[in-house]
Amino acid sequence: MVHFVGAGPGAPDLITVRGKELLEEADVIIYAGSLVNPKLLEYTKDVCTIHNSAKMTLEEVIQVMEKAEAEGKTTVRLHTGDPCIYGAIREQMDILDQKGISYDYCPGVSSFCGAAGALNLEYTLPDISQSVIITRMEGRTPVPPKESIQSFAAHNATMVIFLSTGMLEELSRRLIQGGYREDTPAAIVYKATWEDEKKFICTVGTLAQTAKEHQITKTALMIIGDVVKTSHYDRSKLYDPDFTTEFRQAKK
Numbered sequence: 001m002v003h004f005v006g007a008g009p010g011a012p013d014l015i016t017v018r019g020k021e022l023l024e025e026a027d028v029i030i031y032a033g034s035l036v037n038p039k040l041l042e043y044t045k046d047v048c049t050i051h052n053s054a055k056m057t058l059e060e061v062i063q064v065m066e067k068a069e070a071e072g073k074t075t076v077r078l079h080t081g082d083p084c085i086y087g088a089i090r091e092q093m094d095i096l097d098q099k100g101i102s103y104d105y106c107p108g109v110s111s112f113c114g115a116a117g118a119l120n121l122e123y124t125l126p127d128i129s130q131s132v133i134i135t136r137m138e139g140r141t142p143v144p145p146k147e148s149i150q151s152f153a154a155h156n157a158t159m160v161i162f163l164s165t166g167m168l169e170e171l172s173r174r175l176i177q178g179g180y181r182e183d184t185p186a187a188i189v190y191k192a193t194w195e196d197e198k199k200f201i202c203t204v205g206t207l208a209q210t211a212k213e214h215q216i217t218k219t220a221l222m223i224i225g226d227v228v229k230t231s232h233y234d235r236s237k238l239y240d241p242d243f244t245t246e247f248r249q250a251k252k
């Protein structure tokens, strides 16, 4: 059995209870060494074999899983944050399906939630934005042309941008071209929830300058939108005294 497990954004106590239990029971761990906090490996048992997937190809990862399976062992494939966001899990699952190896998926706290925690942010304020767009600039991995930053920017919704820290000048250019004001609030969160977390509030126009000043070149998220700073927003209907819900009568 292979368990795909979300490691959480960094802090070792932000893995789920289930994820921790799976780590404690695993015979073999394959962890994404570039971003998973190695402190999580302290939860594993002494006899566990540990592989760092940062140095492995997909084929090598599968080989390790296959060997463990043949020996009747349990494998945890530990991915940073939640595996469903840029986790490259589908390609592993498809090969495991072909090979008849069973697997399951234990979610984790994605770094975009870790970043909200770092900034005490709500991404969805009633009259400001009710949508969160998770995207990236293209790198070696292309982005479909219909998903351009400009096209998403046109919505002025909250945007969380992954995997793009080295491209902030171009990112700003596209965000503004697409329709955000240059002074739209933005944030850069580096290593959210890690001990060396850093966070900076800036604007769409000053993203690159802010990252440069603080030498942030990787492992960061950019949060874009008025939710980052606005002090004017509508209260929720859910907790409005005048509003009846399934669980509560309106006060008047």
Ligand code: SAH
Residues within 6 Å of the ligand: 009, 010, 035, 079, 080, 081, 082, 083, 084, 085, 086, 087, 109, 110, 111, 112, 114, 115, 161, 162, 163, 164, 189, 190, 191, 192, 193, 194, 218, 219, 220, 221
């Ligand atoms: N599955 C992961 C994302 C993997 S892609 C998740 O759910 O978070 C890797 C990118 O995620 C990094 O380049 C960076 O943009 C972002 N990232 C991962 N962990 C981070 C953290 N703790 N703080 C800020 N950004 C992080």
